[in-house]
Amino acid sequence: MSTQQPSAAATRITREQLAARIAADIPEGSYVNLGIGAPTLVANFLPDDLEIILHTENGLLGMGPAPEPERIDPDLINAGKQPVTALPGAAYFHHADSFGMMRGGHLDVCVLGAFQVSERGDLANWSTGAPGAIPAVGGAMDLAIGAKNVYVMTDLLTKSGESKLVQDCTYPLTGVGCVTRVYTDHAIFDVTPEGFAVREAFGDNTVQSLSELTGLRLRDSAAASGEGN
Amino acid sequence: MSTQQPSAAATRITREQLAARIAADIPEGSYVNLGIGAPTLVANFLPDDLEIILHTENGLLGMGPAPEPERIDPDLINAGKQPVTALPGAAYFHHADSFGMMRGGHLDVCVLGAFQVSERGDLANWSTGAPGAIPAVGGAMDLAIGAKNVYVMTDLLTKSGESKLVQDCTYPLTGVGCVTRVYTDHAIFDVTPEGFAVREAFGDNTVQSLSELTGLRLRDSAAASGEGN
């Protein structure tokens, strides 16, 4: 596993820029679940003039933004237990129906955070496996295996400079072979049968520099899809 | 299998009397499914001053009587596809929920017709197994295994005088070991671990005469429960 000193950091985009980049890749009409934490930011960048329907696994399709403080409704919350609103066209349902919707492959996209993603698309995002930690999984495993496209939103490197893209996850798995694409602050990676392919490198990053950062053999998505090199 | 000439028929009650007898055994507050055919008659004898909630497996709890002809609603039918009404307090639901309700053991009573019932409570009521017949099962198998109490309503003898209570069903089974009690025009039988027990014999019928009619060893329910002989 490659490590990288912060002083040598390559060009990185901010978390907000990354959220905007993910939002731009979601077509109108998509049914989308945004995981707890950073992925929630993506909602702020979905264009107002496009209809994208947000799902929250606790039982709502058509989730809207947070309410004004005096309009907080304790009965109307998202999976992160934050107050939300419901848009015209929303629908409520119970937990078995909600997770059936996920497990049955009806969501177009879900965006999740990650501790690690392996070259085969394995995801680790629910437990660091630290001894004594209290485990909690929530809907992570259901989301990981359920959506048609599972996007991971994460920094490429941990705070200590280790790559979150790995050959094999060392943290406990959330799902096997489930990740479609990884959006990081350095680049966007597709998970392909031959491992990670760089779909888009931000700023000065190159396939070569990303290979060095991650310690992985990376391919160029454009080359992989036969569109050039 | 014993046969019996019509001319030698023992005391029999009418189908309406039998329906009334079954109705009298259903306590207030019960959730009840009445099968297609003769069991439907039971509804006519449920006391007006008792609340007994009827289920129809096509998606309604709180089924009421047939409407006046000019109030027939093609969207509001029972499992026999006859027009019905919905009482105040009714609820509609889809087929998976309706059959989950049955399969999950939430109905107190269902009343079904039968071709044959075996001493172990096996039920045959969906197919005569006749070659060339078009098979159709509907919800019979779900009802047979789902309710807490499965009552069979039937003539004791076929038109040709054969007993419908048998050691082993010769017709194709609907459910195994599922029948609780059999209400016939001659007597009421409980299904016990030791076979049929006569719960109540109508008119001149006796355990002895019923044994002769059915060709089965029968016990006396009262004796079986230690209440006398």
Place this chain on the structure above:
Amino acid sequence: MIDKTVASVDEAVAGIQDGSTVMIGGFGRAGQPVELIDALIAQGATDLTVVNNNAGNGDTGLAALLAKKRVRKILCSFPRQHDSWVFDELYRAGEIELELVPQGNLAERIRAAGAGVGAFFSPTGVGTQLAEGKEERVIDGRTYVLEYPIKADVALISARQADRWGNLVYRETARNFGPIMASAAATTIVQVDQIVPLGSLEPENVVTPGIFVDRVVAVGERAWLRGGEFVGGVDIEGRPLARPDAAATAEVDQ
């Protein structure tokens, strides 16, 4: 803007391929999407596998599709009815294949497909002909048979109202298979009495969320309603009562 509404039943059923598995909602005539079935007949797809509780009534709707010999196989629980003569004749002639499924297993298998369940152990049918050859298992002292999901390429269903996101509400026992079939098909096509503006359907009362719906077409109000209120005046098949001149056209009226 998301708009799942289409202008005609022909547009609604466009693209259904020969050889498709088509779920058709309804229990008998209640909830049967007759206008969509008529459009499917006109569209011409053939060699179909149909999933329905029954096998057609009279000469209209599903029965008409069968009569055109577009259906290779049918999965259902109750084909034999007093008015199933079209199916009966095809079956006796060996011109249609039948997979008979107990009604609750049919419903649960459709739900399983929609809910991503790989298979499930059902107590229904254990020890009967309809469980022959199926895997059995005793769980907590009770015997179950393993049942697999039923998926479809297309579902044709009927509901009372939809909005342009495809949210649906049904009417009474016409709901029956609609919600689960909508969830189990790659493409779900719905005929409704009426398309209402987005936001008109109370989110608490939506029965089928739009995520399960692909196309919606309005076919006009059913004959026994006026402005959404029940007015009656029809028989169980939806034909006008006591209007002698109506008898001639009754067969196509539902």
Place this chain on the structure above:
Amino acid sequence: MIDKTVASVDEAVAGIQDGSTVMIGGFGRAGQPVELIDALIAQGATDLTVVNNNAGNGDTGLAALLAKKRVRKILCSFPRQHDSWVFDELYRAGEIELELVPQGNLAERIRAAGAGVGAFFSPTGVGTQLAEGKEERVIDGRTYVLEYPIKADVALISARQADRWGNLVYRETARNFGPIMASAAATTIVQVDQIVPLGSLEPENVVTPGIFVDRVVAVGERAWLRGGEFVGGVDIEGRPLARPDAAATAEVDQ
């Protein structure tokens, strides 16, 4: 006359036995039947196995039940929260057993219990620690793990309105586990804002039919509603906003 209503929460929870498995509705605080839990604490049943999505928030409701050491084991998907200090301490001290279940498997296992499904193959959790030791099977090229139903002796849930037959409607995402838990317990006990006359609930909109409900008790309207209409003025925990004198009593207010 069927009347499932009872006059008090104490009457509602009467008879719950030591050693029972108790399902408790709610996702975090939304839909948590706090008044019933308080009554259960007063009632005294102990050595309980609790099924809930979480493991208590703050010091009230489920957290208070845990703090009284009435719970031997908890099945949940997400015990660790910013305000789960009661559970955290018990868990670290080895005073409570935890069965961690992915949320969708938790929901589906509860539904399976209510729907008479003996077991089902789920794709969730395959290849993870939470599927270790479970039976796996490949169906149509995908790997599944076999999951079993979760039944309960008692379910305590919260809904918005009930009638005397026990028909229920919920409110927004507070619906969450209510309908499935109601179906999976031998005795289902419900607290509602309001009991309405039979016939007031539209049959199309009933979410939990009364067949799943045994006892209903009215506990008064939630603080953010007035006459059924949302008025707001509370924080996410249901405590009044911007009323300094209200802070002292806020902890017991939900």
